[in-house]
Amino acid sequence: MLRERVERVLAEVHDAWGMIRVLEVDDYRFLEFGDAIEQSCVFTADPSWLEYDYTRAMLIGALCHPQPDSALFLGLGAGTLTQACLRFLPVEDVECIELRPAVPHLAHEYLGLDDDPRLYIRVGDALELLDTAESADLIFVDLYTDFGPAPAHLAWGFLENCQKRLSPGGWLIINQWADDHGKPLGAALLRGLYHRHYWELPVKEGNVILMVPADLDQHLDLAGLSARAEALAPRLGYSLQSLIGAIRPAT
Structure with missing residues (x-):
């Protein structure tokens, strides 16, 4: 029954x-x-467990970097991805910018977000605070409202600044909605802004995760990414290989 x-x-x-x-x-x-x-x-038994494919895909974006030391999260949510990165990546300096003051409070009280000394949370608008953030090896953009992606997801200047805040060799990981054809929302803008030099990972929840390198001379080492994911699988408790197989060049 x-x-x-x-x-x-x-x-x-x-x-x-x-x-x-x-x-x-x-x-x-x-x-x-x-x-x-x-x-x-x-x-609840493991707040660093990534239940959904889109969060696992964002972790794959983080694994594009062979040895990240710093990360910047634009949008906290429950903090599961932040916790996963703190647990499974060698990051020592993690900053998060969250618009709504109640979100970090709820994440700490009800959602298992640890009070990790490596994590610094600032409350405010990412569009306004980005310029005061430290540069980072990894930058995650996951800014959603009740109605879908926040305007920042399609704001040329903001997305351009996100890439500029990357340290050399860094990666920008964007959680973007997909359109009816499976392309990321704002594909034309993204292609122009990043010169088609990024990779996409579509997931079943209807999102497309974008993996954008710091500059045009930087390329995705797919073999290295796959090896890092394979080595991490026993600690994660799941494999990322099927998602890695769906990675495609910018469309």
């Missing part, structure tokens, strides 16, 4: 941007914005 799923509301906050809710269902907790718009999923 199938057991009925019991949903519990653990927290609900209303701020200037709307509602934020934390729900618990069995062994998982969910961060939701607005009217049941799921932002993040946390496996």
Whole structure:
């Protein structure tokens, strides 16, 4: 007999941007914005576990760098990807910029975000605070509202500045929506901005993860990426190889 799923509301906050809710269902907790718009999923037994393919694909983007020391997250959510990077990558300096003050609080209280000394969280608008962030080996852009991608996902100047904040050899990883043809939203803008010099990883949730190098002389070492993912698999508890096989040049 199938057991009925019991949903519990653990927290609900209303701020200037709307509602934020934390729900618990069995062994998982969910961060939701607005009217049941799921932002993040946390496996309570292991908050660094990446449940969804799009978060695993973003971790693959991080593995493009052979030895990252620093990372910048634009958008925190529940912090699962941040926790995964702190646990599985050799990063020592991690900064996160989050728009909504309640999100870090809820992540710490309900979603298992550790108070790691390597992690520094700033509250504010990423569009305004990006210029004051330190350069980083990895920059993650995951800025979503109740209605979908934030305007920054299609803002030429902002996306250009993200690439400029990369350290030499660094990688910019963008969680972008896909259009009806499976291409990233704003594909024409992205092709022009990054001179078609980036890689795409489509995932089943309807997103396309973009992996953008710091400059045109830098290329994706697919063999090295695959080897790093294979070595990490026993610690992750899952393989990334099927997702790596879906990586394609910019379309």
